[in-house]
Amino acid sequence: MSEVFAARRTRLREQCAAVGSTAVLVSHPANVRYLCGGSPTGAALLLGPTDDVLVRPPATAADPMVGAPIDDLRVQELGAPHGDAAVAAADLAATAGAGRLAVEEHHLTVARHRALRSIAPRLELTDLAGAVEQQRIVKDDDEISALRIAAEIADQALGELLESILVGRTERHLALELERRLVDHGADGPAFATSVGAGPHSGRSGHVPTDRRVEEGDFLTVCLGAGYRGYRCEVGRTFVIGTSPADWQIELYDLVFAAQRAGREALTPGTAYCEVDRVTRQVLAAAGREETLGARVGHGVGLENDEDPRLAPGAMGKLDACVPVTVEPGVHLPGRGGVRIDDTLVVRPEADGGPELLTITTKELLAL
Amino acid sequence: MSEVFAARRTRLREQCAAVGSTAVLVSHPANVRYLCGGSPTGAALLLGPTDDVLVRPPATAADPMVGAPIDDLRVQELGAPHGDAAVAAADLAATAGAGRLAVEEHHLTVARHRALRSIAPRLELTDLAGAVEQQRIVKDDDEISALRIAAEIADQALGELLESILVGRTERHLALELERRLVDHGADGPAFATSVGAGPHSGRSGHVPTDRRVEEGDFLTVCLGAGYRGYRCEVGRTFVIGTSPADWQIELYDLVFAAQRAGREALTPGTAYCEVDRVTRQVLAAAGREETLGARVGHGVGLENDEDPRLAPGAMGKLDACVPVTVEPGVHLPGRGGVRIDDTLVVRPEADGGPELLTITTKELLAL
Numbered sequence: 072m073s074e075v076f077a078a079r080r081t082r083l084r085e086q087c088a089a090v091g092s093t094a095v096l097v098s099h100p101a102n103v104r105y106l107c108g109g110s111p112t113g114a115a116l117l118l119g120p121t122d123d124v125l126v127r128p129p130a131t132a133a134d135p136m137v138g139a140p141i142d143d144l145r146v147q148e149l150g151a152p153h154g155d156a157a158v159a160a161a162d163l164a165a166t167a168g169a170g171r172l173a174v175e176e177h178h179l180t181v182a183r184h185r186a187l188r189s190i191a192p193r194l195e196l197t198d199l200a201g202a203v204e205q206q207r208i209v210k211d212d213d214e215i216s217a218l219r220i221a222a223e224i225a226d227q228a229l230g231e232l233l234e235s236i237l238v239g240r241t242e243r244h245l246a247l248e249l250e251r252r253l254v255d256h257g258a259d260g261p262a263f264a265t266s267v268g269a270g271p272h273s274g275r276s277g278h279v280p281t282d283r284r285v286e287e288g289d290f291l292t293v294c295l296g297a298g299y300r301g302y303r304c305e306v307g308r309t310f311v312i313g314t315s316p317a318d319w320q321i322e323l324y325d326l327v328f329a330a331q332r333a334g335r336e337a338l339t340p341g342t343a344y345c346e347v348d349r350v351t352r353q354v355l356a357a358a359g360r361e362e363t364l365g366a367r368v369g370h371g372v373g374l375e376n377d378e379d380p381r382l383a384p385g386a387m388g389k390l391d392a393c394v395p396v397t398v399e400p401g402v403h404l405p406g407r408g409g410v411r412i413d414d415t416l417v418v419r420p421e422a423d424g425g426p427e428l429l430t431i432t433t434k435e436l437l438a439l
Numbered sequence: 440m441s442e443v444f445a446a447r448r449t450r451l452r453e454q455c456a457a458v459g460s461t462a463v464l465v466s467h468p469a470n471v472r473y474l475c476g477g478s479p480t481g482a483a484l485l486l487g488p489t490d491d492v493l494v495r496p497p498a499t500a501a502d503p504m505v506g507a508p509i510d511d512l513r514v515q516e517l518g519a520p521h522g523d524a525a526v527a528a529a530d531l532a533a534t535a536g537a538g539r540l541a542v543e544e545h546h547l548t549v550a551r552h553r554a555l556r557s558i559a560p561r562l563e564l565t566d567l568a569g570a571v572e573q574q575r576i577v578k579d580d581d582e583i584s585a586l587r588i589a590a591e592i593a594d595q596a597l598g599e600l601l602e603s604i605l606v607g608r609t610e611r612h613l614a615l616e617l618e619r620r621l622v623d624h625g626a627d628g629p630a631f632a633t634s635v636g637a638g639p640h641s642g643r644s645g646h647v648p649t650d651r652r653v654e655e656g657d658f659l660t661v662c663l664g665a666g667y668r669g670y671r672c673e674v675g676r677t678f679v680i681g682t683s684p685a686d687w688q689i690e691l692y693d694l695v696f697a698a699q700r701a702g703r704e705a706l707t708p709g710t711a712y713c714e715v716d717r718v719t720r721q722v723l724a725a726a727g728r729e730e731t732l733g734a735r736v737g738h739g740v741g742l743e744n745d746e747d748p749r750l751a752p753g754a755m756g757k758l759d760a761c762v763p764v765t766v767e768p769g770v771h772l773p774g775r776g777g778v779r780i781d782d783t784l785v786v787r788p789e790a791d792g793g794p795e796l797l798t799i800t801t802k803e804l805l806a807l
Contacts, residue, residue: 174549181544181552182566198550243622251615 274409307413630664642777675781
């Protein structure tokens with residue numbers, strides 16, 4: 072594995088050297104992990120003029136990454152217990168003779184940036200911007216394998232829940248049970264806070280579970296994700312509770328399903344991000360149901376649950392092969408509830424069979 | 440309640456006006472919540488020259504604070520779905536004629552700060568620094584009541600776990616069960632990721648639960664916290680599994696207990712933060728067991744689990760009455776495990792009976 076991380080760092084270093092930076096400081100945890108395989112809490116990664124160094128707080132501190140496969144780069148522990156790894160790394164860069172250091176201005180706070188300037192006043196600080204995030208968009212086979220396993224875990228947890236009795240249980244309990252099952256099946260943990268919405272709460276994006284109990288006749292929307300080796304996958308489904316759905320429920324479900332399918336089918340290399348949003352949104356708009364859709368119909372997944380690309384109006388860029396994204400439209404009718412359907416897929420060329428669906432839980436409207 | 444929030448804002452505005460700022464922009468979520476009773480995801484609070492405005496993304500987006508008691512201040516929704524509330528608030532401040540705007544440089548990233556400058560180039564931006572965090576240190580009666588309830592919930596969840604069979608269960612499962620029980624007893628949710636460490640993992644601060652099963656003869660360290668109305672409390676205990684503890688276990692437990700008691704007894708108004716750390720650390724140092732203690736023996740709790748003050752060497756400042764803090768020393772022997780004992784207490788004058796212990800689970804060494 073360590074060659075993979077070294078190759079990623081080389082690519083970043085070359086890109087930065089081309090615009091005149093002799094060193095690069097990466098502080099955003101997911102980016103640190105992408106470039107060296109682990110990101111201890113509070114660590115920062117320096118790609119220096121002479122070598123690469125992971126600066127990290129002493130290992131005695133609370134550290135969820137103890138034992139993670141840090142690449143064979145040099146690891147330097149911070150001296151002071153409350154020192155700042157980014158500041159220490161800037162100091163190292165200056166000492167090693169770097170002239171211009173690219174930093175993540177979208178991650179460093181103004182106060183930390185000032186501390187960097189003050190410890191290394193002769194270093195010229197430039198903006199790395201989203202260079203690592205851009206590099207992370209297209210995934211390699213190992214990354215996609217991890218996402219595939221994460222998706223299997225989420226599907227399993229969801230499938231088991233559907234076999235249990237749901238009526239009378241609260242949204243909170245269902246969410247906690249799903250999270251337990253994710254861990255049972257080998258997830259690092261939930262990829263994000265599990266959302267369960269029953270009745271009037273169904274169909275809402277990011278609904279925080281309440282003490283509302285599931286009742287006969289409810290729509291029930293569940294959205295969950297698993298993390299596996301750091302990679303995060305998500306799946307969302309809406310069910311009907313009871314014997315048979317009402318007409319308005321069938322109609323709304325079919326509409327959201329059609330919108331989601333349109334979005335999924337648009338996932339081919341070369342399609343503009345905003346086009347995926349447009350074709351999905353259009354189906355809902357044609358039925359006059361667009362207003363609760365939210366700002367976008369999907370997003371990239373990987374080391375973060377919500378990363379580039381954004382599938383939204385005005386998003387710049389086009390899909391590549393091997394980019395995993397969600398497609399997750401929903402409609403919520405205030406006071407009544409609604410439908411949300413969410414899959415994670417990997418963009419593939421048509422010659423390879425088109426988009427690869429990672430989350431395979433059925434999208435039929437199940438009456439539970 | 441709304442007068443409480445208005446009074447907090449008035450105090451902050453007056454403090455900023457005294458140093459020449461005509462407007463204040465608060466972006467750190469816990470600070471926003473402290474000042475107006477709620478903090479929708481992505482919101483920013485402007486204390487402007489004419490009135491106070493909470494700028495927030497449209498309510499259709501994922502928002503764990505929907506329905507929270509936002510004070511009766513003016514709420515303005517962001518127009519663009521992906522706009523930045525802080526940037527929009529700076530624009531409002533400039534339009535309202537503010538000359539100098541204090542912002543949270545320890546929270547705003549360099550990139551966001553630049554966006555603020557670019558939308559309001561004639562506004563002078565200054566640093567609010569930790570002014571709101573400082574104001575938050577001393578709690579009022581309502582805040583302490585919320586903490587007291589949070590502590591009761593954590594104690595209940597822990598107490599129930601102790602009545603169940605522990606041998607053979609994994610750290611992960613015990614942690615998930617504790618989190619479920621927290622919610623059962625009315626917590627908003629866990630205050631932080633529950634830590635359960637068995638055998639060689641016991642006594643470690645912030646240990647992330649693994650698949651290690653609890654065995655006879657283990658030390659078992661559990662650290663959990665409950666959030667209630669946003670306020671977060673924590674409790675940590677170490678137990679022995681099986682019939683009777685070994686001599687080394689009793690010895691180590693007594694040592695950590697003595698250190699923790701020394702720290703608790705130092706919690707009187709006027710005591711320096713670093714003095715609480717010193718008296719605790721000293722007990723461990725005298726036994727040659729200081730090295731795994733970590734950077735500090737405790738910290739403040741409130742709207743954040745880990746907030747000012749820090750009880751650490753070199754920390755500047757003295758305790759006031761009505762400041763809730765943790766005292767949580769621990770010792771970890773590599774390969775064998777260790778002990779950690781963690782309480783949340785409120786600093787009170789001796790005339791009022793001295794420090795008020797919120798987390799009342801017994802600190803006897805229980806053999807389970």
